[in-house]
Amino acid sequence: MERSKWLTMVIILSLFVLSAGRGFKAHRKYDLPRYNHTLARILVEYSSAVYISDLTELFTWTCSRCNGLTKGFEMIELIVDVEHCLQAFVGVAKDLNAIVIAFRGTQENSIQNWIADLYWKQLDCNYPDVSDAMVHHGFYSAYHNTTVRPGIISSVNSAKKLYGDLQIMVTGHSMGGAMAAFCGLDLTVNFGMQNVKVMTFGQPRIGNAAFSSYFSQIVPNTIRVTNEHDMVPHLPPYYYHFPQKTYHHFPREVWLYHIGFGSLVYTVEKVCDGSGEDPTCSRSVSGNSILDHLKYFGVQMGCDDVVRCRILMDPRLTAYSTQDQSGNFIMSKSRSNPIIKTNVENVESGVSSNVL
Template sequence: MVIAGPPEYMGKRRLFILAIFVCLFAFSCGRELMAEHKHADNHLTAYNHSLATILVEYASAVYMSDLTELFTWTCSRCSGLTAGFDIIELLVDVEHCLQSFVGVAKDLNAIVIAFRGTQEHRSKLVSIQNWIEDLYWKQLDINYPGMPDAMVHHGFYSAYHNTTIRPGILNAVERAKQYYGDLNIIVTGHSMGGAMAAFCGLDLVVNTEAKNVQVMTFGQPRVGNAAFASYYSQLVPNTIRVTNDHDIVPHLPPYYRYFPQKTYHHFPREVWLHNIGVGSLVYEVEKVCDGSGEDPDCCRSVAGNSIADHLVYFGVELMCETWRSCGIVMDSLAKEYGKMDVKGNIVFSRDSILRMKTETNTGGDRM
């Protein structure tokens, strides 16, 4: 038998229980909100759409193979939002099929460093597919110096650290500061160029103690494991990885969620471009993802099965104009004003560019 007690007692008892429930609910929500705020990744950079549309043009321009047009910034992709860019140094590592430039964007008040991806072009999809298939089997195979348990992709690491690209970049950054002062540094690139951009940004922070380094990449593959991603996000928090719809490359090398410490892992923050809607009511969304680097609601929520989505971002083509199998176009001016080493690698510096422009405009004799 249950003794109910007086009605007024039962009413007070219900109010008391309700008050306890409300307090517990409020406390629970408060704890959740605090945890969510802590996970709001305030240390990570905010996404800037306008900056992304500018940097994607730099990431496109670095694919140009006509070196004279590129180092004089007169190429077909060297206008629009990047007009007036002052090239400090153009680097071409012919031996490893790599290309990069360093210059100053006065409208951004920043040094811009751009890296070319692989020699991608629609007419040679087989070569892209071969590269992509190779990424499926890539294992973490090198320890990143000074970072316990951090492992990275040997090929991407070596492309930046073990070629003529790195010393040329560091030298050009110092020269840019001599000309323009201590500017911010923005590093960008597409595909493999994005992977190199990430290593470059980290290198500038760790080894040159550069301040105000920002990295924004497009269609970048994974480059290291979770330990590396954690170190990277702490050291270069001002980083954005833009991914596009079903682009296959950001899904590679594969991420195995059941082996979080042993698998490749993206660093944050991702911004995922994708279309929503049906029929004619379709529009593009730019989703700013969480701070995990592997947000299941962003590009990981779809199948990464599109090469076409890899080659165009914001309507800008990120590929070579034509297929030349790592070829470059050099006219007599490029040969005359560039510095070439014994392996055929080429550097075009600001001084030689200015000298060429002066002599060309005055019609004087070229040395």
């Protein structure tokens, strides 16, 4: 067993050696987005909150992760795809004057296996209607081929009817970041929605250079935040000698790293160039840390328990969800239904949740 572990480590290190080096810089025909530190600190809390497995607390926005910079957020719909272990929500942040969409990433108990799979993953899906563009099939399917996408689209339309034509902010961490990127592109291309912003944390690569260039033109207001030696943004590996065929990040990256010593350590937020593969940002270090993947801006990312796809929910809230034959469901909070509002308020007052 030990020999097998050492062999795996040697192969992984070899892949990083092959993927190291400078990448080419794509030609830009768009303005790079401006990085907003305050917005990043807010959206990272939404990306953390979506991991909560107690759906009562999440739906009523009373969870421990729902009481910081996101306080006052109004949930519209909570989408849970039990079949594929996916979770997302749509709501309105009045302080941002925006509809916020957040996607859950990979759960902690399965992240090691997920990372191992990404080392070997090859581009295997042609992106529709874009010549030579290829994407990661798993990430693409997680958004496009599950109950998540129709739930998100329906929720956004509901939010617009209630609050008007607000800007849309899409966020997520890890695999949730990959889904957020596909969502931002989908809303813009297929539904003609304007003013879509995407900000992800610890996102893996999701497509090749052709896709990266296309994405950057369609959703230019996109920021990818990476942290120190977080290994996930290094995956799937980028191979310098095959720039057109390998995975390639889209811009714009903001790399968080620490400088100083002892009590004088502070965080630098380096705004990277427009290549998507700036060799002076996260690519300047080895991506060898899972711990750096699980905390951004001091906010804990990942699930609050180790049970895969565990669901906690007050039984009374099941009356306000629609469920399909596979057990996937969407919970909707209707402002116009006083019965729903009363029951939700009763749950907020302290009724405990049950495991489903």
